[in-house]
């Protein structure tokens with residue numbers, strides 16, 4: 001190509017963007033014009049200036065390829081097929097990462113030199129920022145398939161190229177790669193390139209589908225289409241379902257066939273919300289492997305044929321963190337301070353996790369109704385935070401939110417704490433009496449945490465209060481009307497407790513208008529986001545978390561759930577040297593790959609909200625036996641994260657005995673004894 005043509009092209013580009021000189025004859029389409037404007041205005045590129053290609057060095061390229069090995073592996077087979085379809089027409093097939101770095105190629109060996117000359121080399125960065133408008137970079141910028149034909153390119157040196165790029169998305173819908181077919185010096189017209197574009201696009205969809213199916217192996221996968229002959233072929237629609245029928249991932253075809261707005265709109269829904277079929281039918285569908293079932297969708301009553309593929313692989317790691325992106329695990333990440341939010345909203349708590357999204361959807365539906373909510377979930381999974389957010393999302397937001405931890409108040413005090421008492425009602429009672437938590441919560445929300453720890457006789461009293469909506473304080477004879485919204489929570493299996501006669505069935509049904517199950521942290525699909533968010537919330541300066549430390553945080557099984565994560569982050573920020581969190585700033589359990597059993601959960605995560613533990617040398621008596629007991633109690637408290645019921649159980653003593661011992665050893669548990677009152 002002569003120099004004059006290159007100069008003329010550069011002039012045409014600048015003529016169009018800046019109005020300095022004549023724009024190209026025949027003009028360009030909108031996507032190309034907008035891309036040229038980005039190149040000049042945002043990236044300050046010059047179409048005429050020669051530049052050195054941006055090529056990732058060997059070690060970093062290897063690292064990139066390793067991180068994308070699943071994708072590269074899946075794409076290889078499809079690239080071979082596509083190559084056969086267009087062989088002889090001089091194309092190079094390229095697979096890049098989401099930033100435009102070429103990870104692998106399929107090229108006619110006789111044309112390799114020509115492609116090298118054009119800069120199409122494994123490791124080269126073809127983002128718009130580097131190479132200006134092109135089939136890869138512009139596809140990434142536009143997040144859709146694009147064809148950049150000859151003089152559509154921004155840089156004059158690329159105008160011999162014709163490129164067709166199509167994005168590849170992961171099961172969450174995030175773009176992770178681009179498949180591109182490029183040819184040098186072809187005299188084909190733009191319209192004859194359309195055929196190649198269509199083939200590239202089809203291959204990209206097939207790679208996406210294979211990736212979806214591979215990553216969904218730990219789940220049941222529902223395949224469907226309106227035409228039975230299409231089911232279980234690569235063009236059908238697919239939904240990955242958790243064990244309880246919740247959609248954890250959806251592909252684009254499912255979005256299109258169900259007329260949903262996006263993949264996110266489907267994630268978190270129940271299978272039975274989408275189709276006219278019960279959850280129990282799932283098992284039947286599963287046992288009739290590959291059989292097709294006709295069914296209608298609930299929204300429009302359209303008929304589809306379904307087939308259900310059972311989980312292929314249920315190793316705990318994969319099933320626990322199914323579709324989580326771990327690619328970023330070995331990259332350092334810089335995080336800016338965010339400041340502590342006053343209180344988190346339901347949607348902030350849910351993040352991107354499918355189970356949490358389903359919970360917030362259900363909770364929002366009943367936020368303003370009196371329907372009682374029972375939240376089940378392991379300790380530290382955010383039950384109280386969720387209840388508070390629900391309170392704030394309701395019409396009662398301006399009233400009081402009262403949290404009572406039934407597991408942390410000595411049994412003998414629960415009655416007085418909850419129902420209140422008249423002055424002098426019992427020995428030790430305050431002269432002026434006490435209103436009690438129920439009355440304090442009237443008009444607002446009463447959160448009963450660890451409801452499973454409430455003694456049976458008090459369960460009966462609580463049931464009466466809830467049914468009559470009135471309370472009689474201890475030692476009093478008149479009932480006081482209350483207006484309560486009750487949210488209760490437990491990490492214990494209440495249904496099993498009913499069977500064993502430890503929990504009243506009638507109270508269970510009174511509390512359980514709807515039940516929400518909060519996932520353990522290790523089951524959430526958004527740990528990476530939570531880690532970033534906690535660091536951003538807890539830091540007052542920009543910090544970097546190095547790749548190794550990040551990988552440890554993502555790999556750890558988090559027996560203490562979100563509370564533990566928060567404490568680990570706080571401690572790491574406090575002890576890290578400078579502005580970088582490194583692996584050595586993490587507790588040893590995390591550094592060692594999190595392979596300790598849950599029972600030996602880290603004791604190094606001093607709960608910041610908890611009062612500082614006195615050291616064992618401050619024992620009251622100086623007696624070695626007493627000191628040993630004191631030490632054992634302190635350790636058990638820390639290991640059980642200040643949950644007194646669990647601590648008592650671990651020490652094989654009753655809760656009342658534990659409280660007596662705490663008093664004797666001078667161990668103050670302060671506000672950890674359970675009841676917190678906050679006003680909004």
Ligand SMILES: Nc1ncnc2c1ncn2[C@@H]1O[C@H](COP(=O)(O)OP(=O)(O)OP(=O)(O)O)[C@@H](O)[C@H]1O
Pocket residue numbers: 344348349350377378379380381382383384385386449491562563566643
């Ligand atoms: N999704 C979330 N995002 C950020 N922080 C959260 C989230 N969920 C909970 N937290 C924080 O994690 C900590 C533990 O949450 P919370 O006390 O609500 O858990 P819990 O399940 O009620 O615990 P327990 O069973 O011990 O009573 C709190 O500091 C809370 O603010």
